[in-house]
Each structure stands twice: as structure tokens, then as C-alpha cells.
Amino acid sequence: MDAGTIKEFRKFKSIDKYNTGTNTYFLLPFRFHQVNNEKEVLVNEVGDFLIVPIGTSTRIANRQINDKEEIYADLIANFFISEKPIPDLIDILATRYRTKKSFLDEFTALHIFVVSLRCNHSCHYCQVSRVSENKQDFDISIADLKAGIEHMFRTPSSSITMEFQGGEPLLAFDKVKYGIQYANLLNEVHNKEITFVICTNATVFSDEILEFCAQHNVVISTSLDGPAFLHNANRPKTGTKSYEMVMQGIELAREKLGHDKISALMTTTTLSLDYPIEIIDNYIENGFSNIFLRPISPYGFALKNIKKNHYQTQRYLDFYKKGLDYIIQLNKNGHFMVEDYTTVVLKKILTPFPVSYVDLQSPAGMINNVVVFNYDGSVYATDESRMLAENQDFTFKLGHVQDSYHSLFYGEKAQYFSKFWSNETLAGCADCGFQAYCGADPVFHYASQGDLEGFRPTSDFCTKNMEIIRHIFDLIDREGNDIIKIFNSWINNTPQN
Template sequence: MIPASSSAYSQSRKFKEISYYTASSQRYYLLPFKFHRLSLEKEVIVNEIGDFLVIPTGTTSRIVAGEINPDNIADQELFADLIANFFISSTPLPELIEVLATRYRTKKSFLDYFTSLHIFVISLRCEHTCHYCQVSRVTSDKNKYDMKRVHIDAGIDIMMKSPNPHVTMEFQGGEALLAFENIVYAIERTKVEAEKHNKKVTYVICTNLALLTDEMIHFFSENSVLISTSLDGPAFIHNKNRHKPHASSHQLVIEGIRKCRATLGEERVSALVTTTALSLEHPEEIVDEYVRQGFRNIFLRPISPYGFATKSTDKNKYETGRFLEFYKKALNRIIQYNLDGYFIREDYAGIILKKMLTPFPVGYVDLQSPAGLVNNVIVFNYDGDIYASDEARMLAEMNDQTFKLGTLGESTYEEVFYGNKVSALSEVMINESLPGCSECAFQSYCGADPIFNHATQGDLAGHRPTSAFCQRNMEIIRYLISIMDEDKKTEKIFRSWITGKS
């Protein structure tokens, strides 16, 4: 209700008269940016394309109030940085607005060609009994859990319909090598179809390497297959996390890594860490093991709330704060190795740093906006069901079919990618418009994860103040910015992770 008194009304108004904003004495115009307090002494401002400046606490208020004076010697450097990095402009419309627009388009260019990664769950069988298994594996004698060739054919046909000229075909399990004959069939058929459709295909096999044979290695070499395996650290951690009856899974994976490297080359073999409660107690030892085995990168990731991982809560459940403590200790160990002359990159930090320090997009699904599910990845399950992402498939193993998009051989491409479920998902896939994300300074470095939100909070949009995804990413981003600001040697190391040059 408008107050009866016009004077009372004018006093209660939130906005000043238009003349206040158009006064000729205005030194500069504000461009869109957000800020976050890093510490008691410093804050960071971030613009729409991810450029950031670390400034003394209270500076943001001065910028917004128009108090930065280029005629003042103390403000000259700051004023120049603000202009150069598109935080303010000397004209209502920046002279380099097209440069700003081009950089924004480049950041979002991962959307240009649509789905790249096509995951084929070639078998749900596995001979390991990992307590944190996120796909609810079955024992190795149940052949009905192998992907039928009619479904393989249908998955390949959908992959060939992708508008993306460069697609990735990734084989997962269970243990994918238990269905090696079907992998051979799938790759041989894909090679024929790729030539027809003028597509370049990258092949990836996710495997524990325990079943590796010389025949398999030869096939991988002939077809330029990339190998992705799991290494959770030294033997006392790896064997506990990734149990194999009557054998040392650590010994088997190390032997497999060495054999693959000898034939395929070091750059074609990668490994992932999954952090259990046991892992959190040994961050330095895990990093040391990766260095001991000659790796130049390590991906530190928390356990996911899917599959068997949700059942062994004593081994797998831990607070996000504990993971962050582990992550920082491990990251500091990695930085020290780089300072001592051994190049090794932490991949999760590397993805975020690429978003911070370059104008280029990243292909990591969890840190994309719009979210990478469907836009960048699709999953074909062993039984022919189609899911929006690998995590969606894991939820299905827990009897939650929320993110099932169709069935191979029955659903058309249009029904899968443009159906009602994808339309509903698209409303919560953009962090620029999500509550709590839209005003976050770290928005451009983060992503949207409706599947994680659904699994942990029962809501696709999610609730940021209680989100483990939000808590983890915000603190990692804050930490990366802080240590770069405090130590230029660390910043130089981080930049080397992006370029790949030590």
C-alpha cells in the first residue's frame, strides 16, 4: 500500500531518483559482477565470464558506491584492473562489449555439438567385491547381466545420430573385461558406422585390469583404446576398498597398469581415486602412491551416494568437512611435489582452474551449466534402458527410475533427447537461474547437478545451504583462489596444470 503522505512515501522508497544514476559527475558504470568474502582481510569479485580480482575487504562497497577515483594515485592501479577485466566501464556500453560477448560464447561452446560421451554398460558382472561399488554389481557367473548385441547395435545407432562430429564410446561395468567379446564386437561395428557417418570416435574402457590378457592389450593398441582404472592408494588402502577374493587387487592393478603402459604409452592409461572413510586418514600416502607409480595426474573425488556405497555407511559415510580436510592436505602434498620438481596435477582443481584462468569450456559433466547430463553424456544400460547420466543409472539400480529416458530399440532419438523428462530436467540444469546459485560469486566455476540434488535432498533444484555439492565446491574454489593470491609460485604451478607444461 502507498502511504497517504507523499513525503512518507519518498522516505520509504528503496531506489534513488534517476538523476542520481545519470549524473554527469559519474566516473564509471558498473558491469555485472558478484563478490565473496575470502577472509577477514580479503574478498574476491568475479564477473560474468569468470575473471576475478582479489581485493581488500570493503573495496567492493567502494566500487559499488562509485568511490574508485582514477585521479587518486592510490586507486589508479585498481581502476585500471577493473576496467581491463570488465568489472566497470567508462561508458554506459563498454567499447569492447563484443570481446566480452565472444568470451562468454566460448565459455558455453561445449553446447555447440550436443552429446559427446556415450557410456555402454557392457556388463553388470564383476569379480571384485568393493564395498563402495556405486553400480550394485552382480557376481561374475550371471551372464544375463551382459548387454545384448541388439542393444549394442541400437546404442551405436543413437550415437551415430549425435550432431557431434567427435564422440566418445566408453565401456563400463561391473567389470567390462568380463564381456570382452562384446567390446570387440561393439568397436568393430562402430568403426564401420563411424566411416559411414564421418565421425571420429574415441574408445575408453573402465576396468580394474585384473582380467587383462595379452590378447586384450593387442586389441587396445590396434584400436587406440584409452584405459581408465581405479587406484585408491597403497596396498593397505586399495585392497581394503577394492576387495578381490583370494587375491591382491592392488598387485593386479599395478601389474595391469605397467603392461598397458608398455604397449599403449603412459598417456593412454589413467586412474581414479575413490575416497572412503579409511582413505580420509591417509591423504599424503595416497598422493605418494601415485607418484611412486609414475602418474602425472590424480583425481581426488568423494564417494557418491549411490548403489552399495549407501549400504556400508561405517566405511563410506563421512561429513563433507572431513573430505575437504583430506582434499586440502592431499592438494598441498601435490603442490609440494611440483615445487620439488615432479610434475603432477590434481584433476578436479585443474578443471576449476581452467574455468578460472582461461576463456575455454570444460568437458566435465558435474561442472557445466547447463548441466552436462544429456547435453554431454548419455548412458545405455546393460538391459537396454537409457539414462541421463551415469549417476542416473546408479539410482536406477536402487529402484529409482526418475531419470530413465527410454529403451534401446524402442525409443526414437527424438523421444530420448527431446522428451518430457529432458524438458523437465532442463528447468533445473542452469545454475545461473537456480536459487542460491544465481547470486553466488563462484557460479561461473561451478555447475548444476539435479541428480545429486534428487538423490540427497529429494528435490531437483536442491537447497544450497544444506547441499554437500555446494559446500564442497564453494570451499575448494575459495581455497584455490586464496592460495594463488598468497603464493605466486603456487599460481605458476596451477597455470602449468592447464598448459600441461611444468
Template sequence: MNKGGRKFLYSIEDSGLYEIDDKIEQILALSGHTINELFIKLVKEKNMEVEEINNLLQMIYSAGLVLDSNSDETDSENMRLAALTLMVSQECNMKCAYCYGDGGEYNNKGKMSLETALRAVDYLIENSHDTKLAIAFLGGEPLLNFELIKEVVKYCRVKEPETGRTFSYTITTNGTLLTPEIENYLISNQIKTQISIDGPKEEHDQMRYFNKKKPSYTVVVDKTKSMREKNLLTARATLSPKNLDYIKTFEHLVDLGFRAVPIEPAKNLLSKTDSEIELAEYIRYLEYFKTHVKQGDFDVVNKMTDFVKAMGKIENAGKREYGCGAFHRMYAVDIDGSLYPCHRFVGIPEFCVGSIYQAQGKETEQWCNVDDRYKCSVCWLKNLCGGGCAYENYVENGSINITSSDFCQHMELLYSTIIDIFIEKNYINAKP
């Protein structure tokens, strides 16, 4: 691509963005050759010295822009278990309209026992080679089983010196059960806390409510006040047909004091017309982000974590064969100890991959590799988005390997915008 008289290259192989000169452009024009073949062609066809050719080829090979003659391997993320999501409560005190988990029950209502929870920790230790392990507490509403959470953390503290591992913790909660005791516990044990809240009161209460559609917004805001004032909470917002305004939602939650605000639409609720409106709002949100980056307003920018993560994927160029940790880096454990690729698959029998009471789960890495996904293997975005959410692919298309067309459209808009920002702000990877 050309911009302002300068030439840039986006490398599909390593997700890097590079500024190139005429000589490198000439070399890259000879695509489809190994590095040895390129050397021979350049010696024969180009007016370059052998030493200069060697230096240029070494630079672009190091950047992953050409293949070694024997190279057919990937430099992908380590594919080994490092995290568990514990479904500590498959019950919920709310009845949100868009819940994909059968009201938080995932077709199997109940709470996780202490025996199951501790065995899950042991399973993680036994089946991971990583020294840094992560546990996410989820539901349903996980704080309905708060005593169990405390026992899990206590057990992990004992296991850390015994095994040489360290544990980090996250929890996603609706926030309605927070108390000073729970708040102090979460803070003292450094449990990163995310609150499900959908923006302004009217929009939130139309989708997130208690039994008999009793509103929840005021309860959530009251219960989270102290932690928000300490800048300790992330908001997780879901857009619905009642509210598709990204900017309004983001600004409201930032004003409430949330330190970061990831936002996703509830795609299962959107009609074709809703999806068109949502796409227009997403484009407007991207421009909003771009404007704040240009202005250097990073207090705002850094709260837009979806976009910041996207920038990081280009800044830290590399291959990504998966859209997330599901199927290769993490499992979700249900209340009975069954294993699933992630929490969104819990309760779907065909995606049960084993049990914490078995030595090892099924081999699942091949289930969701981006190169096995329809359209993805030849897409310029494959090493950025990794093919998207396997669950959403499954719901929309009946297959984890057929990507959502809406998702692809969003990703192309997102990364085109990010690349424009990198070029305009000169945030370019070092020249190959």
C-alpha cells in the first residue's frame, strides 16, 4: 500500500506492518519462491551485488516475509493448557433476556462442590507445563458460591510453593451480590473483577433484570460504587436491539468510573435491520477511537480495550492460529467436573472433551485451527483475528470452522482502521 509517497507492506504471515523501499518491493514481487530460489533469481535478474542480496534476504526472512527452503512449520503460540474457567455456580439470581446459558444453568442447575473444585485445580497443575496459571470464576452468578471461591484460592496458595506455580484469578459477576466483605476479599487476593452492565439505566434494565423483570441497574451501581471509585472494575457491556449505540454506552460506563469497557453485541437477538444499524454504529465507534488516538487522549483510548488489543496484535507481530484460548490453552469445568473448550460450550454434549477425573481430555487443537476454517486460510486477517469466536460460528452456521460473515466484516473494518492509525502515527514495525 502507498500513502504520502511512502510504501508499506502488511505481512499476512506474521501480522507485521512494515515500511519498505524499492529494492525490497522488487524482491517481494517475486513471491512464491523459497529464500534459496529468490537468491538465484536476484543474482541472475537484478543489478545487485551478492552481499547486498544476502543482507536484504536476511532482513525479509527474519521478518517472516519469505519462506526457508525447508520451512513448513508455524511459529504459533504455545498450545498447552494454562487456564481453567470454573463454573462455580450454574444458577443465577437474574433472568437476563439475552443469556445464552439457559438462565445461567447450562442445562444442569446446581453449584460446584468443593471436591470438584479442588480436583480441577489439581488437574490444571498436572496437565500444564506453564509456571503461571490462571483461574476464572464464572456462572451463572459465581458469587452465589462465594465460600467455594475462597476455598479454591486458599488451596491454590498452598499449592504455589509446593509446585513452583503461581495463580492469577478473574471473576465475572453481575455485581448485585457484592458486599464490603466480598469487596475486601477480591481486593486483598488480587482477583480481577469484571461487572456485566449494559450502559445507561433505561437500556440496561430492559435486558438485565431479576425475576418478574425487576430492574437491576440501581442495585449494580450501588453495589459497585466503592470498587469503581478505587478504579478496580472492568465493565462488560452487551448491546441489544434496545441499545446499539457503542459510543453512548462506552461514555456512560467511563463516566461511572469503570477502568476498561469491552463491548459486544448480542448477535443472537439482532434482526437483519438491527445488524445494519449495529454495523453503522460500529463504524462510528471506530472513527471515535481513531479521533481520540490522533488527539493523544490515551486516558480514553486505553479504556477501549477491544481496540487496544487489536493494536497490540500488529505492534507485537506474530502468528495466531486460534481466535482465543479455547480448544488449546484453556478448558471450562462444569459443576460435575466435565471439560469443555470454553464456558460458552458448557452443557452442549458434543463439545464435552473429557473430565477432570480422567488423565487427559480429548485432543482438541485440530478442531479450531484458523487454517482449517472456511475462508480463513487465504484471508489477510487470519493471524490477527484467528477466525473469531468458535461458539458464535457454531450458533450461526452449525460449525465452529465456518466464520460469521458479520464478524469478518467487523474485523476488516477494525484492522483497516488500525493499520491507518499505525501509518498516520508512524507506529510501524521496524523495516524488514
């Protein structure tokens, strides 16, 4: 190419060069992604979508859609194109965008208190450096617990969740009890709606603990990895079988608190990958109507046991799809069962409202939706970031609980993180067709790639979420209203009529 050719190539072209069609509509911002061999999905700024033949996005951009085509009215109505430079209903679109981002209005809602690192289990995927049951030096102090609770009430959010974690938090039940009582005392002035959650392995319940939980309407979250052979392998407990103990604990909690006051969470290890059906059946047999087919997280001490805890994302996706297909078939056969992660994504696809699931928020849920008060008084931007700290990486430490609220939540660290927490501004996310349904998750990318922004082409976060979202759209395209009815029943948590 000679200099003259280069000069001609760089010259600005006339407007006629871009008038490739005869239609005069205006383009509004939208993105697109291929769903299968025949269809692509168009997604606008607020997550509205149209599943259309492949090539439609090119025809729209080239202004080759005419007003006699059936799709023309759909494109106008769903803010993909406009017959004016600024649509008449632009204020409605703006209101809907504000609604999608309204989780920012109330700021931090979830406050996690790590009251102890003591634990009575030796789970090989544990992400923190648990200590033995008798080491009370690893319990949070009353002074730090009080300071954390006082920070919690400084949030502008009218609804807050106070979640107790460990270790095993019930080994420090005195701190849990004090925390709930002090929060209720302060709430006589602040009048917020409070949800109390205890994340426990359900093996140390006592009458005192459950009576207190019943009195204060506490929700219990426990771990159940599936059938006994799986659960006992993943979550060993010296001298006994963990599965039998957790099932006894679940039944006892249901008896004392009510069936709806206890939920379970599973973690997918390498061993789990071959048994999606057995895991789901175990949840059903034990009276659960929902399951979260959760992959293992790349944090902390969970990374030390590579053989048991590390697998390719594609293997997880095969596990997830097989499990999801089975759950869908259960619903078609009249048995109501929900896959939780799919439901989070569906709420973003099928409803106009925001979701509180931290990993799929943009701006990210770190600080904006969740904060962690650790047993030693350290304050972290997310639960995962305190796990990194257990390996002496304090990148996401915001400060100490005795510091001021402003320095913790609006300080230099928080301002620095804000450069990386909106997927609208990240390379590889800004033009992604699924941006409206996904998040940024700078903690994950820092942990897995050493970079808060992350490199999307090799990101396991992107590989997983893009394929899950694509798979959901493929199901919608193939099964239409039949699958939409099932999906809406999951969103509403109500069986189909």
C-alpha cells in the first residue's frame, strides 16, 4: 500500500457513503449475540430482548428494515430504533434504566459478620483458614461487633440483612446472640427492616440456640452437597459422618423454626460433576424445592487441594446444563423445583427490576450491596475478598471497624475499586450482547487473573455466564411459551397453575 492509498484510506468519507439503505429510522443503543445456528438475540440498554434470525442486527445497522416488515414495530416499541433522533418516550426508557440500577439508591444492604474462625469440620474446599473449636482468640470482640453494627445502621438502606458467618458461627453463639440483641436495640430508633441469617453447618444446634432463633425470626442457611457419599467426602468431620448430623440438624431446625426458615447450599467439587441428577434428587428427597448448582470459588484455601477443587469451566457447564434440563423436566412432569442461579439470570432477562445477587450487579455489589466485618475487626469489600486476606492478600481490605463510616465506604480504596466495577466501561464487556444481564466482579478477576479489570477472552467468569445466558435464550427460542411459564413460576416462586 503506497502513501497515496494510505492517505485516501484515512480520509473522512461523505455521508452518502453510510446511507446504505432507503429507510430513515435512527439507531438506538443495542447489542447482540448469537443464540444458536439460526438465531441471534438483540438486547437494548434496559435488557429488553428480541430473538431474531441471524443477520438481523446487520440489517438494522444498515437500515435495511422497512416499515412494512413485522419486526419494524417490535424494534420501535422496544427502543432498538426510532423514527425521530430522540424518541417521544425517551423518559420512559430513562425511568426503566433507573429502575434497573435502583439497588444503588439504598446502598449497602447485606452486612456479613464473621464472628469466629473456629469450626468443627474440615471441608477441603473451605476458603478460609479455619481453626479448632477451642481457640476462642479467633472470635470477634464485643467492641468490634458493636462498631460493625453501628456502621450497619448508618447505611441509607431501609432494609438490611445481618448475616453471621464463620468458621462455624454457632461455636460463638454468645456473639451471635449479643449481635442480634444489640441490633434490635438500635433499631428501636432507626426502624429498619432487618433480616437475620445464620450460615451454619447445622451440627451444633441446641434447644437454647433454636429457641432464640425462633424468638428473633432468624433464617438458617446450611450446606448440603448431595447424597451421603458426596457430602461426607466434601465435608468431613472427624470421628463421625457429617451427612447424618446435618440432616438431623435440618429436621430439628424445621421442627423448631418452620420449614421455610432453613435453606441449603451446595458446592460443586470435582467429585460432584458426575452426579447432578443424584444431587438434585437428594434435595427433593430431603424436602427442598430449590437448589443452587454452585461452582467452586477460586479463593483462599480452596485452591490448595487442586485434585478435588479444580476443574475446567466446560465440565461445570456440562454439569449445570444436565442438572438444569433435569429440573425443567421435573417441572414439566408437575413437580415444582427451582434452580436458583438460573432464576437470578431470568429476573434480569424477564423482569424490569434489579437483583440483589452481588456477582451479577453492575456497578458491582462490593460495598454497594455487601460489606464484611471480619473476626479481627478488619473490614472487607466482599466475602470473597476476606478469603484472599487469609492468604495475606489485603487488596480489598477497606480498613478497621473502628474507623469512620466515611473512610470505609467512601475512602480511597472504595474510590479506586469504582474504576473497575461497572461492566459498561470494561473492555470486552462494553460491547457484549449480554452486558445487561451480567456483572463486573473485579474481586473474581483479581483472584483468578491478577487484574481487577480482567481479560474477558480468558475469563472463567465470562465463559460461564455467557454460556449460561446463551443457553437460557436457546431454551426460550426452542420451547417458547412452555418454558416461559416454567421460568415465570421460578421468578414468582409459585408452581404453575
